[in-house]
Amino acid sequence: MYQNIGKLYICGDFNARCGDMQDFIEGVDDVQIRDVIDDVLNRNGEMLIEFLVDCNLCMLNGRIGKHDYTNISSKGKSVVDYILTPHDQINDVIDFQVHTMSNIISRFDLAGYESIPDHSLLECTISTYAENTDSVEQLSGNEPLKAPRRFRYDGLRNELFSDEPMQKLLQDTILRLEHALDQRRDVDSAFKELKHLLVTEIELTCKEQKQNIPNKRHHKHNRKPYWNEELQDLWDKACKAEKEWTSCKTNAKSTLRSTYVQRRKNFDTFNRKSKRRYQIEQQNSYIISRDIIRKISGNL
DSSP, X not given: OGGGTSOOOEEEEOOOOBTTOOSSOTTTSOOOOOOOSXXXXXXXXXXXXXXXXXXXXXEOTTTSSOOXXXXXXXXXXXXXXXXXXXXXXXXXXXXXXXXXXXXXXXXXTOTXXXXXXXXXXXXXXXXXXXSOGGXXXXXXXXXXXOOOOEEEGGGOOSSTTOSHHHHHHHHHHHHHHHHIIIIIOOHHHHHHHHHHHHHHHHHHHSEEEOOOOOSSOOOOOOOOTTOOHHHHHHHHHHHHHHHHHHTOXXXXXXXXXXXXXXXXXXXXXXXXXXXXXXXXXXXXXXXXXHHHHHHHHHHO
8 A cells, every 4th residue: 555655675683584495486577586594384384475476566675785693692593583675666765774782882882771672683774765856966975065055144134025026036936836736746856945045135135154074083981980891791792692593504503592692691791780889989989078068068
């Protein structure tokens, strides 16, 4: 139903393990066979496959970009999160990525949180285009990035559109707005007309400020205050064990899983202890500071 209105993408946790069941009719649908890394099939997976076949939808997982497990924990690994799209929209998808929580935490320095999600983050890049290509501004890849325009609004008149040329422009814009909404119900065109009118008034009455774009991004560390080298070492070992386990295609899976579970347990245990130790130190520091203030106040 919705795919007849516009682009359709469905994303979420379906609790469905689909195994190697195909989400299309072979010999009928022109869809690429997906790469399967989770060969377990459950009832939810069967129902999801049935739904996809009936609705001419298919998964992005295993067809485009980087495929990985979407749920990783000490209990096991599985693919239960998907991005779904109609068959004829597959070519609009440029890339698809599965980012595991361990990779995200290491990349953005988020380590130290006591509770870490099990599910991975799914990301896809979609090619979009405008129906009216004449109205699309073409940007060169070599064109430098421009800062957003800023104005000093102290020069703005108390009464907007007070001079005669702007009043005429205002009347013309109102007519175009009414036409766009009544005849075509084109909200985007109406918004552009209104935006152009307001920008014109500001440009005529206000002075534009120069903006500088910083050349470098300052990396912000999001680590917890009790984070230390020992915690970092335990976290690195847990991440390494996870990658070795999830990428293993031999009979060593069971051993690698046990190694991952143990290293993750070691990290979680030491992380909780470090957090409690830090909280106790902060509490003791507060008590000492309070006693010092009381002594000073008593001597005054």
